[in-house]
Amino acid sequence: MSAALRSFEAQWRARTASGARTADALQPIRDQAMQRFLKLGLPTLRDETWRYTDLRSLAAQSFEAAACETLGEIDPKASLSLVDAERHAATLVMINGCPPANASDTVINGIEISSIKALSKLDPNFWSRFFPAASDADQRRWVLLNTALFDDGLYLKITQQVAAPLVILHVSTGERAHEAAHPRIIIDAAPGSSATIIEHHVAHGDIAPLNNSNTHISLARDAQLEHYRVYSTSAGTTHLDSLDIHQARGSQCRQFTITLGGGLVRSSLEARLNEPGASLDSYSLLVGHADRHVDCVNIVTHAAPDTRSRQTARAIASDVSRVIFNSKVIVNAGAVNSNSQQSCRGLLLSPTAEIDTRPQLEIHADEVKCAHGATTGRLDPDMLFYLLSRGLDRETAQSLLVYAFLADVLTGMSVASARSAIENALISQLPDSQILRNFR
Amino acid sequence: MLVISDLSARVAGKEILNGVNLTVNAGEVHAIMGPNGSGKSTLAQVLAGREDYDVTRGSVLFEGRDLLAMRAEERARAGLFLGFQYPVEIPGVNNVYLLKAALNAKRKAAGEPEVDAYEFLALIRQKMKFMQMSESFLTRGVNEGFSGGEKKRNEVLQMLVLEPKLAILDETDSGLDIDALKVVSTGVNSLRDPKRAVVLVTHYQRLLDYVIPDQVHVLSGGRIVKSGDKSLAQELERRGYDWVMGAQVA
Numbered sequence: 032m033s034a035a036l037r038s039f040e041a042q043w044r045a046r047t048a049s050g051a052r053t054a055d056a057l058q059p060i061r062d063q064a065m066q067r068f069l070k071l072g073l074p075t076l077r078d079e080t081w082r083y084t085d086l087r088s089l090a091a092q093s094f095e096a097a098a099c100e101t102l103g104e105i106d107p108k109a110s111l112s113l114v115d116a117e118r119h120a121a122t123l124v125m126i127n128g129c130p131p132a133n134a135s136d137t138v139i140n141g142i143e144i145s146s147i148k149a150l151s152k153l154d155p156n157f158w159s160r161f162f163p164a165a166s167d168a169d170q171r172r173w174v175l176l177n178t179a180l181f182d183d184g185l186y187l188k189i190t191q192q193v194a195a196p197l198v199i200l201h202v203s204t205g206e207r208a209h210e211a212a213h214p215r216i217i218i219d220a221a222p223g224s225s226a227t228i229i230e231h232h233v234a235h236g237d238i239a240p241l242n243n244s245n246t247h248i249s250l251a252r253d254a255q256l257e258h259y260r261v262y263s264t265s266a267g268t269t270h271l272d273s274l275d276i277h278q279a280r281g282s283q284c285r286q287f288t289i290t291l292g293g294g295l296v297r298s299s300l301e302a303r304l305n306e307p308g309a310s311l312d313s314y315s316l317l318v319g320h321a322d323r324h325v326d327c328v329n330i331v332t333h334a335a336p337d338t339r340s341r342q343t344a345r346a347i348a349s350d351v352s353r354v355i356f357n358s359k360v361i362v363n364a365g366a367v368n369s370n371s372q373q374s375c376r377g378l379l380l381s382p383t384a385e386i387d388t389r390p391q392l393e394i395h396a397d398e399v400k401c402a403h404g405a406t407t408g409r410l411d412p413d414m415l416f417y418l419l420s421r422g423l424d425r426e427t428a429q430s431l432l433v434y435a436f437l438a439d440v441l442t443g444m445s446v447a448s449a450r451s452a453i454e455n456a457l458i459s460q461l462p463d464s465q466i467l468r469n470f471r
Numbered sequence: 472m473l474v475i476s477d478l479s480a481r482v483a484g485k486e487i488l489n490g491v492n493l494t495v496n497a498g499e500v501h502a503i504m505g506p507n508g509s510g511k512s513t514l515a516q517v518l519a520g521r522e523d524y525d526v527t528r529g530s531v532l533f534e535g536r537d538l539l540a541m542r543a544e545e546r547a548r549a550g551l552f553l554g555f556q557y558p559v560e561i562p563g564v565n566n567v568y569l570l571k572a573a574l575n576a577k578r579k580a581a582g583e584p585e586v587d588a589y590e591f592l593a594l595i596r597q598k599m600k601f602m603q604m605s606e607s608f609l610t611r612g613v614n615e616g617f618s619g620g621e622k623k624r625n626e627v628l629q630m631l632v633l634e635p636k637l638a639i640l641d642e643t644d645s646g647l648d649i650d651a652l653k654v655v656s657t658g659v660n661s662l663r664d665p666k667r668a669v670v671l672v673t674h675y676q677r678l679l680d681y682v683i684p685d686q687v688h689v690l691s692g693g694r695i696v697k698s699g700d701k702s703l704a705q706e707l708e709r710r711g712y713d714w715v716m717g718a719q720v721a
Contacts, residue, residue: 414559416519417555417559418561420520420546420547421547421572423544423576424544436563
């Protein structure tokens with residue numbers, strides 16, 4: 032057993048020994064998850080979705096639970112601010128996964144906010160909707176641990192059509208090395224509701240815990256959600272983030288995954304289109320910078336007829352960074368008239384950077400329309416020559432093309448302020464950022 | 472203006488140009504005709520500075536300067552313009568932005584101040600009207616979703632804004648209907664000037680009914696095999712390229 036596994040088991044025992052167990056409606060779910068996690072262990076390079084990400088150095092560490100307190104005041108504006116202050120519904124600050132103390136008192140028109148702990152006296156059947164049965168699948172290994180160990184989290188019930196975006200600011204912070212946090216968010220959208228939710232991950236201070244976060248999104252009939260997860264943590268941070276999306280009839284989800292920070296970022300998305308008319312647009316902007324390692328795994332399951340998914344991923348890697356994009360579309364038997372598109376393009380900006388893309392299809396139904404394409408390369412020489420032949424200098428021409436490469440994802444964002452802030456942060460990580468600023 | 476001597480070039484290891492000689496003086500319009508694969512487009516691209524084309528022999532002087540020693544962007548700023556046969560689409564880079572950056576690059580090289588944003592937009596609108604282009608052009612990406620004809624009009628529009636000394640138009644007439652051909656020809660003719668020169672690369676004589684050339688050259692097998700006045704184009708149209716190539720053998 033690895034040091035990490037032993038330490039997680041010790042945390043689990045400590046939790047079980049304390050009073051936490053008796054009052055927790057989630058306990059049977061947690062028990063099951065932890066048993067499965069201990070049996071399977073941490074994922075290794077031999078596991079299908081982990082073949083590009085080596086966790087051996089992480090496995091050799093012992094982790095303690097990260098604290099809910101922080102040293103000093105958190106200023107949400109000190110970090111990359113994604114929305115105009117006056118234009119958003121609220122900012123909920125989660126420190127190492129702990130919801131704000133007043134979470135359950137926060138009332139926003141159309142969104143009911145609760146701490147998961149406060150609701151945990153409810154019927155366990157209520158919760159089972161948001162905690163899928165423990166799975167052996169290797170992409171879900173860290174979700175098992177999150178389920179077992181998260182102390183509290185945030186439950187958001189969207190009941191109406193809410194125009195202003197809601198921001199969840201995840202702050203990773205710590206005093207000591209080798210701490211781990213397990214942030215948990217549940218987004219429950221009622222029939223016909225709509226909302227925009229931005230999850231923004233930042234670091235505060237020099238030390239950030241291992242961040243093992245999970246967000247579960249459940250969209251009822253005809254619900255609409257635009258969801259962002261933006262990683263802007265510091266260079267040394269390890270982030271293992273998973274997102275589950277379950278969609279009912281006629282629901283629409285637009286999801287943006289943006290990696291602008293972190294040292295090792297593993298970001299997975301598992302979506303299930305459970306009923307006809309469900310539609311998912313997933314956009315991934317994966318930016319490899321310095322020695323960052325970005326591993327993105329998308330698994331979309333068409334579980335009903337007449338469902339639609341579109342995945343647009345743009346990976347860009349400079350310096351000695353590495354970006355991996357693995358995407359899989361599964362069309363279940365009977366899910367006729369499913370329509371899926373996967374478009375993944377990679378752009379290498381340095382000879383020492385690496386991009387690996389793997390679009391996959393697994394189709395068990397007839398009468399489906401599934402398209403996929405993946406390309407990785409350097410800047411298009413024909414485009415470059417065209418711009419040079421108009422007299423643009425080389426740096427400007429190259430910067431323009433890099434920017435244009437990312438445009439497919441950026442233009443899909445409907446929150447203008449988020450788009451603008453993300454563009455700014457993005458540009459600062461690209462070569463010739465000054466030139467790019469000039470033509471925005 | 473342009474003196475090409477014994478120019479030979481390779482593309483992907485294959486000899487495409489094989490000793491081209493051509494002199495174009497200021498105020499002249501030259502047409503370069505020839506069958507498919509004769510090297511017309513290669514010649515145009517080599518003159519514009521395409522780097523993956525390998526010049527193996529010869530020299531090119533542009534206003535007395537060694538053109539082959541200049542990079543593509545330097546050639547453009549010095550007043551050379553290539554109208555592409557297949558203009559590339561660049562989604563995400565706005566048409567107007569490109570034009571403005573191109574014009575400013577040229578002005579900067581000439582020691583002139585950058586163009587005023589308001590004046591620039593007025594200039595673009597005027598030229599767009601002249602080229603009968605729709606307003607949507609202003610907000611679209613470079614050639615993004617343009618039809619073949621729109622792309623060619625855009626090439627000519629760029630030429631009119633940049634006012635080059637030497638314009639090389641590579642099959643700007645191909646794929647145009649008769650109305651578009653007239654618009655494009657009017658655009659090219661408007662640039663005719665004692666201080667400028669135009670080289671039209673074309674497969675058909677059709678364009679030359681509207682833009683009357685001073686000289687016509689036939690390129691075949693990577694070299695110019697026949698030169699004449701505009702009547703040569705008409706004769707080619709009547710008798711076909713086999714006639715010239717037959718004459719060459721004889």
